[in-house]
Amino acid sequence: MATIIPLLTDFEKKSIGERQALPEKYLGLSDVEMDVRIAAARETLGEKLVILGHHYQRDEVIRFADFTGDSFKLSRQIATRPEADYIVFCGVHFMAESADVLCHPHQQVILPDLAAGCSMSDMADPDQLATCWEELQQMGISDVAGAGKAGVVPVTYINSAASIKAFIGERGGTVCTSGNAEATLRWAFARGERILFLPDQHLGRNTAYYKLGIPLDEMVVWDPNEIFGGLEPEQVRRAKMILWKGHCSVHERFTVAQIEAVRKQHPGIRVIVHPEVPWAVVNAADDNGSTEYILKTVRNSPEGSIWAVGTEVHLVNRLANEVAPGKTVISLDQFGCLCSTMFRVSPNHLLWILEELVEGRVHNRIVVPDDQKHWNRVALDRMLSIQ
Numbered sequence: 001m002a003t004i005i006p007l008l009t010d011f012e013k014k015s016i017g018e019r020q021a022l023p024e025k026y027l028g029l030s031d032v033e034m035d036v037r038i039a040a041a042r043e044t045l046g047e048k049l050v051i052l053g054h055h056y057q058r059d060e061v062i063r064f065a066d067f068t069g070d071s072f073k074l075s076r077q078i079a080t081r082p083e084a085d086y087i088v089f090c091g092v093h094f095m096a097e098s099a100d101v102l103c104h105p106h107q108q109v110i111l112p113d114l115a116a117g118c119s120m121s122d123m124a125d126p127d128q129l130a131t132c133w134e135e136l137q138q139m140g141i142s143d144v145a146g147a148g149k150a151g152v153v154p155v156t157y158i159n160s161a162a163s164i165k166a167f168i169g170e171r172g173g174t175v176c177t178s179g180n181a182e183a184t185l186r187w188a189f190a191r192g193e194r195i196l197f198l199p200d201q202h203l204g205r206n207t208a209y210y211k212l213g214i215p216l217d218e219m220v221v222w223d224p225n226e227i228f229g230g231l232e233p234e235q236v237r238r239a240k241m242i243l244w245k246g247h248c249s250v251h252e253r254f255t256v257a258q259i260e261a262v263r264k265q266h267p268g269i270r271v272i273v274h275p276e277v278p279w280a281v282v283n284a285a286d287d288n289g290s291t292e293y294i295l296k297t298v299r300n301s302p303e304g305s306i307w308a309v310g311t312e313v314h315l316v317n318r319l320a321n322e323v324a325p326g327k328t329v330i331s332l333d334q335f336g337c338l339c340s341t342m343f344r345v346s347p348n349h350l351l352w353i354l355e356e357l358v359e360g361r362v363h364n365r366i367v368v369p370d371d372q373k374h375w376n377r378v379a380l381d382r383m384l385s386i387q
């Protein structure tokens with residue numbers, strides 16, 4: 001049974017209108033014409049081009065990707081195509097930034113729509129992080145804690161700006177993904193007394209609680225809009241996890257009530273969610289993990305299984321079609337949770353980018369400033385080394 005999601009929220013409709021304007025001749029094209037022309041441009045560019053497609057990308061775009069995956073998997077793929085001059089990243093801005101840091105000097109990374117950002121990434125601003133770090137020092141938290149350990153090790157989710165990753169890398173921290181978050185927290189606790197985790201409080205809390213057994217009362221939430229994060233020094237001193245007050249607006253839409261409803265409607269259903277959902281939703285679900293983990297778990301489940309999946313709707317729909325009719329997959333949210341910024345990368349934008357490349361013109365190149373590149377690379381290399 002496929003999950004058909006016909007509706008968008010008002011917020012999503014509004015955001016979808018915010019995409020980067022295109023030349024007139026790339027508007028109003030039929031799906032068939034765009035398919036034919038994208039395929040032709042791709043063929044002309046040949047080995048000079050590699051297209052990366054994130055799992056949350058829409059079907060009309062991801063079908064042209066050479067590699068599909070989550071941020072972690074796609075980051076690893078970059079090294080496998082050194083002959084390509086152009087890396088077209090069908091994802092969001094922070095992913096293209098990481099690609100620019102990890103790619104070879106001759107390669108150019110291109111984001112088909114510059115308006116494709118990430119609301120979670122925007123919740124951590126480098127000035128706020130610098131203030132947070134200074135305030136932790138004033139509290140005496142970030143000093144060396146003894147036995148060679150730091151008072152605090154900073155860890156940022158890959159869903160953050162290049163400037164944040166550079167700051168973290170320079171201070172002995174690392175980047176993590178939802179796929180290696182548990183291993184990353186263990187890596188950080190081997191080096192420090194506590195972790196400053198940003199920007200997603202839910203991934204930090206869920207990983208620390210469910211995978212490492214850290215009690216909730218040993219975690220505090222740092223509000224970057226409050227002085228000293230809105231916390232007393234003693235609260236921060238007692239904490240093992242300092243969680244940045246950020247979240248994914250897509251994954252925060254999943255609720256415990258939705259889980260109760262699907263269990264009533266489909267006896268025997270299993271619920272699997274992404275760890276960007278709130279703690280109570282993970283608690284009520286049967287399983288949780290990264291997008292790659294969700295795909296593997298559902299694909300490997302016995303015939304006849306019924307799954308409700310709590311993550312972005314394009315991944316859920318594709319998985320439903322792939323495993324049907326032997327297994328049934330539905331979205332945990334009956335209206336589907338769509339990442340409206342990822343949705344901004346349209347086939348029209350991809351076509352424009354590729355046809356311009358054929359003419360030798362590069363648009364929408366993403367370049368991380370030189371002064372951020374080194375520490376970014378250090379932080380991302382640490383991420384790639386932690387399994």
Ligand code: SF4
Pocket residue numbers: 056092117118119120121159248249250251312339340341342
């Ligand atoms: S799903 Fe959430 S975290 Fe992922 S790109 Fe969209 S807004 Fe960002």
